[in-house]
Amino acid sequence: MEPRVLxxxxxxxxKGFFLxxxxxxxxxxxxxxxxxxxxxxxxxxxxxxRDATMSFLDKAFIVLPMVFIIxxxxxxxxxxxxxxxxxxxMADLYAHGVPMELALIVCLAxxxxxxxxxxxxIVKFKELSSVIVTLSTMIIYRGIAYILLKDQSVGKFxxxxxxxxxxxxxxxxxILIAFAVFAVLFGILLHKTTFGRKVYAIGSNPxxxxxxxxxxxxxxxxxxxxxxxxxxxxxxxxxxxMGSTRPNxxxxxxxxVIAMVVLGGISTAGGKGRxxxxxxxxxxxxxxxxxxxxxxxSAQTLLIVIGLLLIFAVSVPKLKWKxxxxxxxxx
Amino acid sequence: xxxxxxxxxxxxxxxxxxxxxxxxxSAKFAKFRELGxxxxxxxxxxxVQLRNPSFLTLENINDIAANTAILSILSVGMxxxxxxxGIDLSIGATLALSGMIAAMTVKAHPGLHPLxxxxxxxxxxxxxxxxxxxxxxxxxxxxxxxxxxxxxxFRGLTxxxxxxxxxxxxxxxxxxxxxxxxxxxxxxxxxxxxxxxYAVAYYFVSHTRTGRQVYxxxxxxxxxxxxxxxxxxxxxxxxxxxxxxxxxxGVLWVSKFASAQGDTASGYELSVIAACxxxxxxxxxxxxxxxxxxxxxxxxxILNNALPMINVSPFWQNWIQGMIILAxxxxxxxxxxxxxxxxxxxxxI
Numbered sequence: 001m002e003p004r005v006l007x008x009x010x011x012x013x014x015k016g017f018f019l020x021x022x023x024x025x026x027x028x029x030x031x032x033x034x035x036x037x038x039x040x041x042x043x044x045x046x047x048x049x050r051d052a053t054m055s056f057l058d059k060a061f062i063v064l065p066m067v068f069i070i071x072x073x074x075x076x077x078x079x080x081x082x083x084x085x086x087x088x089x090m091a092d093l094y095a096h097g098v099p100m101e102l103a104l105i106v107c108l109a110x111x112x113x114x115x116x117x118x119x120x121x122i123v124k125f126k127e128l129s130s131v132i133v134t135l136s137t138m139i140i141y142r143g144i145a146y147i148l149l150k151d152q153s154v155g156k157f158x159x160x161x162x163x164x165x166x167x168x169x170x171x172x173x174x175i176l177i178a179f180a181v182f183a184v185l186f187g188i189l190l191h192k193t194t195f196g197r198k199v200y201a202i203g204s205n206p207x208x209x210x211x212x213x214x215x216x217x218x219x220x221x222x223x224x225x226x227x228x229x230x231x232x233x234x235x236x237x238x239x240x241x242m243g244s245t246r247p248n249x250x251x252x253x254x255x256x257v258i259a260m261v262v263l264g265g266i267s268t269a270g271g272k273g274r275x276x277x278x279x280x281x282x283x284x285x286x287x288x289x290x291x292x293x294x295x296x297x298s299a300q301t302l303l304i305v306i307g308l309l310l311i312f313a314v315s316v317p318k319l320k321w322k323x324x325x326x327x328x329x330x331x
Numbered sequence: 332x333x334x335x336x337x338x339x340x341x342x343x344x345x346x347x348x349x350x351x352x353x354x355x356x357s358a359k360f361a362k363f364r365e366l367g368x369x370x371x372x373x374x375x376x377x378x379v380q381l382r383n384p385s386f387l388t389l390e391n392i393n394d395i396a397a398n399t400a401i402l403s404i405l406s407v408g409m410x411x412x413x414x415x416x417g418i419d420l421s422i423g424a425t426l427a428l429s430g431m432i433a434a435m436t437v438k439a440h441p442g443l444h445p446l447x448x449x450x451x452x453x454x455x456x457x458x459x460x461x462x463x464x465x466x467x468x469x470x471x472x473x474x475x476x477x478x479x480x481x482x483x484x485f486r487g488l489t490x491x492x493x494x495x496x497x498x499x500x501x502x503x504x505x506x507x508x509x510x511x512x513x514x515x516x517x518x519x520x521x522x523x524x525x526x527x528x529y530a531v532a533y534y535f536v537s538h539t540r541t542g543r544q545v546y547x548x549x550x551x552x553x554x555x556x557x558x559x560x561x562x563x564x565x566x567x568x569x570x571x572x573x574x575x576x577x578x579x580x581g582v583l584w585v586s587k588f589a590s591a592q593g594d595t596a597s598g599y600e601l602s603v604i605a606a607c608x609x610x611x612x613x614x615x616x617x618x619x620x621x622x623x624x625x626x627x628x629x630x631x632x633i634l635n636n637a638l639p640m641i642n643v644s645p646f647w648q649n650w651i652q653g654m655i656i657l658a659x660x661x662x663x664x665x666x667x668x669x670x671x672x673x674x675x676x677x678x679x680i
Binding site for chain 1: 418466479481484488593614615647650651654660661664667
């Protein structure tokens with residue numbers, strides 16, 4: 001383990017500035033854009049770009065809290081199921097005559113509760129890793145969604161609800177503005193508050209943090225609860241975009257979200273990474289998918305691409321640090 | 332504050348002395364874990380039998396055993412992986428890929444010997460496992476991330492290989508289907524294969540040096556490394572074994588259900604993990620017994636068979652399985668706490 005200084009910053013050098021992972025992401029991003037422009041004449045069109053952005057931004061809301069979770073050296077693979085459960089409960093309530101405004105609040109509450117349960121289980125049973133806890137809640141949450149809706153889909157939401165996923169402010173999509181607001185909030189929380197510093201501290205060394213008075217349990221619960229809340233936010237936007245919901249929506253979202261976060265340079269060993277990297281990775285993967293979709297690459301091939309991208313993103317930093325003795329750790 | 336701490340300590344010593352003569356309940360349970368599981372299995376069987384008399388017929392029991400065989404073969408590999416503190420989410424996809432490749436090969440060459448098909452599936456699975464083992468052991472990626480990524484790669488490859496089409500029953504030669512339906516000395520082949528694998532696995536984990544090293548790596552990787560065990564090689568080995576067994580199971584699966592699809596066994600890894608944690612394999616690594624996972628797999632197999640028989644909606648099964656996993660891991664954790672507390676007390680005397 002290399003010693004990490006949390007409070008003082010390294011001296012600024014031009015070389016150090018440009019050798020950051022984020023610049024690598026910017027380069028990759030440019031490469032993807034250039035590739036897309038060459039592959040398809042339709043890519044470089046404002047309307048197309050805008051539509052593409054709107055279609056991949058829904059899961060980006062989960063990326064924000066997932067950055068916190070992975071910095072804590074934990075993981076949450078139940079987020080896709082939380083999206084499904086909160087969306088299904090909202091739709092089911094609305095179908096049974098509950099006003100949409102109330103159903104919407106319930107949706108957020110359900111997501112928050114699911115996240116809180118995850119956090120509580122992880123904190124109460126320290127023997128269990130977050131992998132196994134969120135693996136079982138992943139099955140349970142989606143299981144409840146199936147119990148409620150069976151294999152049906154529910155839709156026909158009021159007109160104003162469509163605005164979330166399809167609306168514009170001027171010519172800017174509403175979902176983009178919402179994402180920007182949340183991204184700034186989470187960025188400030190991570191980089192400018194003591195809460196954020198504590199998250200980094202726990203990720204670097206949980207035992208030392210506990211002994212120096214950081215309330216590790218409380219922070220973990222808050223972070224997992226935030227992940228639940230943001231999953232519910234994703235549920236709102238996703239449901240609005242699709243116009244209906246079914247228990248199998250957002251399957252595999254956890255993979256996409258985790259891929260975006262680790263590609264953004266957030267180390268799975270904990271304690272490292274920045275919000276801006278993850279946000280860049282959201283757009284990188286989003287436009288990559290969109291471009292490959294434009295040239296008729298099948299959804300199955302996209303699976304392979306995203307899977308390999310995830311492996312690539314976690315391997316590169318490991319290979320780089322191999323000489324310095326930093327090691328990965330087990331689950 | 333200080334006084335309270337002293338009081339707490341005194342209290343702990345007090346209760347410690349009180350309980351020193353008898354072990355805690357949870358520690359006791361750990362010894363009889365298998366008996367407890369067996370009791371649960373018997374209770375479930377009696378309960379279901381009362382509701383539906385066709386449950387405990389010879390035909391249905393044979394059915395359950397054959398269905399459980401594949402699950403229990405996979406549990407052996409998963410147990411080894413979990414013992415080394417890992418997890419493998421990719422096995423559903425590996426199973427589909429190896430099953431699909433075997434099925435497409437027998438479709439193209441109907442004259443192929445069934446054993447060759449089995450070997451082919453085994454080889455494909457072995458290759459998949461080796462890739463994952465390499466990523467986990469040599470590159471140092473977390474098992475959850477490596478297997479999550481490769482799960483999608485393998486699943487995508489399955490679709491690519493088949494072009495999105497199924498290989499269905501009439502395209503497979505009878506000799507291939509007989510791998511799973513045939514029998515040896517009156518016992519279904521699947522059960523025979525599972526029993527052989529269990530015998531080999533039992534010998535491997537209890538009586539070979541490498542097998543014991545798997546436990547050592549799981550209970551304390553650092554000291555295993557220091558005492559000269561090649562930790563990385565062991566890690567690579569367990570994922571390769573997992574892959575090989577999954578490849579084998581893939582051929583058996585396709586032969587049993589007489590169809591190979593792109594989404595074969597999607598999510599099956601969760602059942603396998605459930606069987607392991609039910610059988611007492613600790614997620615924290617280092618412990619797990621062959622006898623435990625047999626019972627875990629049987630219990631799960633019986634539940635899968637019994638729930639539709641007593642008219643439980645299939646939509647409940649997801650939830651039930653998740654609750655079983657959660658309850659089992661929480662229970663394991665509590666038992667472990669009991670044992671630790673018990674050990675602590677004994678040391679005080």
